[in-house]
Structures are given as structure tokens and as C-alpha cells.
Amino acid sequence: MGNNLTSRQQDYAQWYNDLILKGGLAEHSDVRGCMVIKPYGYGLWENMRDVLDKMFKDTGHQNAYFPLFIPKSYLSKEASHVEGFAKECAVVTHYRLKNDPNGGGVIVDPEAKLEEELIVRPTSETIIWSTYKGWVQSYRDLPILVNQWANVVRWEMRTRLFLRTAEFLWQEGHTAHATKEEAVAETVQMLDVYAKFVEEYMALPVIKGVKTASERFAGAEDTYCIEAMMQDGKALQAGTSHFLGQNFAKAFDVKFADKDNKMEYVWATSWGMSTRLIGALVMAHSDDEGLVLPPRIAPLQVVIVPIYGKDAEARQKIDDKAAEIIKELKLKGISVKYDNDDTTRPGWKFAEYELRGVPVRVALGARDLENNVAEVARRDEKTKESVSLDGIANHIENLLEDIQSNLYHRAVTFRTNNIRKADNWDEFVKILDENSGFILAHWDGTAETEEKIKELAKATIRCIPLDNPMEDGACILTGKPSTQRVLFARAY
């Protein structure tokens, strides 16, 4: 054996990198901080995208597309928004190249300087709200429920495949509403959509909550989030939904006449989920043998490996039986590959498909056919069983669902075992150092204390959980009174 993967124990960060690269999801590009998403990784993204897209449409949203470039002046129209993004913007200053008169290849043509520089979108609120201004006159034009699938660029200092890249793929929903209540309801609804998607399809339990002021999106009144736990106990934000109040409507002067013919500013939301979630998926379920992918979004759900012998006739029988099984599986909408490539041997294939996280593997040999069985192996638990060929497609269909739910429950158990309460500073620090994971603790509610804790313990408030029970207590740092525990963790 020997898959040359770094184990989680050895070096968690290296293990993650190995999985992404050797699992065939992505690789580094020639451009700093950018990655190439390979077909297998993109297949994963397509499945995630398709499911979410349907969920968006089922909640009344439509897709649209806005430009990659944003005039520089737009970004500065909303004060906290520009402050939040200014430090990581790529800027287009020229529109033409020319041959270097000194023979040094092509150079930027200094004659072709843009009058107004363009920002490559780090997010699209500004360009969208400047557009919405023209779309809204009356309450009858509302709500606007639009989503776009796009790439965005944030010039990050330090990048990691999927988790943080300079360019990434995402979706961003941007909605406009007549009332505050409606906008808040939309914000919460989309948070629920994300939570449902991540839990039911990614098999990853999340905690829904609201961000503190300092962790809030630049330009938002409230930022809601779902937080997931990785196997190293660190938190990863899996999706965000923002209630933007009237901030962008005011910045871009988007008003509407209500039923009483009074002019009002529009209420806004925005919400996003990105390719970063692929990183979360990898870190949540995979093991030292490779990727472990939830069946519902795995690019390939089942692989069938024939075990050939010398006998050509027996070989044909295996192919025929495999074709039958494949036909049945496809009728059930299950994706399946028959790997009868004769240049690699079965053992090699077993290891390879484990590395790639294919949920179910079926091995079929002459010996099996004699007994009317096949060997069915599940990736999540790495167990094998002999299954009768009669009704094997049904068996596999059930097995896929079982794997999906097992992954989810495994992740829930892990998270439950790694959420702890801390009632004073010593406990807090001890848990972070010895156990990691999430910590529920009291906080006095001030940004100063939050900042101090971050500085001292490198842990941040991930969120104030929704439906949080009220409980009197004392802040773990200052001892000042607090009415509820908030969720702390070290985070990606």
C-alpha cells in the first residue's frame, strides 16, 4: 500500500494540501494565489451549484449577470463598504498593450490610460445597486430577487487551495424590498437555505448565528452565518446572509413610491456561498486514505472494478453482468463508472478510488459470478460485504443514502464532542490549547473585549447562535455581567 499522503496527525495542513492535489480536485496555477479547478473538483462544484440553484429558484429567485468591472468611484459610495474591501482590490488602469520599442516584448501602452480606473469586483453590491436604481420606481417594482453565479477577486496576502484564493467562484444574491421586515425575513430565509443545503447535501452540521459588529460584512446592518467544525476543531464559515438595511439604497439613491405615494429608500439583503465550501467538505469528512465525499454531491457515486482472469469467456461474463448493473443504477439516477482499464490492476484501482473519495466500490470477479454475488465496499467506513446480485442496484441505492446519513451523524457526533463550555479565562485557554473545538462562553458584549480575546487567545467570536438560551453569567475576560454565551473558536 502506501498512498504517500501525509496523515492528519502528522501535519493537518499538509494532509489537506495532499488531498486536494492528489485527489485531483485542483492545483496551483502560474498566477500567484489563483488555482486551477480540475474536472473532478469542478464536477463537485457543479453538483453543489445545481442543488443550490434549484433551491434559490424554489424560493422565487432568478439569475442575472452583472459586470466583472466596477468603476472605482462606485466602491467609495458606501463608507464602511469601501473601508472593508479597499485593501484587497485588483485595479484595471489601462486598456491596451503595445510592442516595446526597446524590444522587450509587450508593455502597457501609457497612452491607453483609463480615465476612471476599474475595480475587479471583490463583491457586487455597488454595481448592482447602481443598476437597481433604474429598476425601481414604485412599490410594484419590488421585491427584486436576483442571484448571480460569478467569479470575484480579493487580493489576499496568504492563499490556500479552495479555502482562500485570490480569485474564487461563488454565488451572490442581491435582493431589494419595500419593508425592513420583508428584507430581514429574506435574510433569514436564505440562511436557512444554506443551512439546509450544507446539512442535507454536504452532510455537514452547522450552527446558525449572527456575527458581532466587528465580524460583520462591510456595509451590513446584520450578518448572519452558518459555522461548521473541521476535524482539527477549527471553525469555518460555510455561508453568509446579510441584512443591508437601507445603506446601499441611500448610497445609490434607490427610492420607491409606496402605496401612499411617499418616497422611501429600498431595503436590501445579500447572501453568498463560495468554492471555499469545497475546502470545508474535504476537511470535515476525509481521512488518511484520501477524500471522503458525500454521495449526494460526489461527482462519481459508484465505481465497478472487474477482477479479470486469463479466461476470455469469463471476462465477457463479467463485462455483461457489469453492464446489467450499470443499466439499473443509471435508471435510478446514480452515477457509475466501469473501470475495466486493463493497464492497471484491481489493487491499484481500489486505492485510487479511495483517494478520490468515491462513496461505493463494487468488485466483480469470476468467483463472485459463480456465487451470484459482488463485493461491495463503502468508502466512509472502509468496510466490504458480499452482496447478492439479485437486487444489487437497490442495495447500492440504499447504501448511498446510508453513507450520506452516516457522514452527517459522524460529523454531528464529532462536533458534539468538541463543543465545550468555559466559565473563566483559565478554562477557556486550556480548552483551546488542549482540545481545540468550539467554546461557549460569556462575553461582556464590547468590541474591546472581543478584540482583546482575539489577541490573547487567537480565538474569535464565530457567532451569537440563533435561538440561544438566555443565561446570566460573567464575561470570561472582564468578569462583567453577560446574558448569554457566545460561540468562540479558532477559525479558517
Next chain:
RNA sequence: CGGGGAGUAGCGCAGGCCGGUAGCGCAUCUGGUUUGGGACCAGGGGGUCGCAGGUUCGAAUCCUGUCUCCCCGACCA
């Protein structure tokens, strides 16, 4: 952007201190035997040593610059 490490065949690495024209394992190609957990035998191909300068009769090796990646910090989805 600061600190540490690294770039030599598709992948993983040795060689470097002490300069003399590049090697190992895996992969690949051909032929054969094989096939129930990363097969074996025989033969073959593949590298401007990250890039650009410099020193030298001669540079993978020494010097300078530069780019990229990884790890740890500061910043963020």
C-alpha cells in the same frame, strides 16, 4: 507584508560545502507473463537543473537579482 523552508525528467528526491557538462525511485513507451488491496521480467525514451544577470577556460554547484510554492504570523469568505 515579516520570519523559516523549497524549486534538478510527469511525480518524489539525491548531487551543491569541495565547479569538470546530471543520477535514483515511481510513472511513461515496446514486448511478454499477469489480474480478489498500489504486479513481474526484458528492452527503450525523456531534463536549456525556476528565470535573468555576473564570476570562471568551464556553473545544477559560487555571487546578485527576480518569480513561484509550502509552513508560521498580521489581514480576510
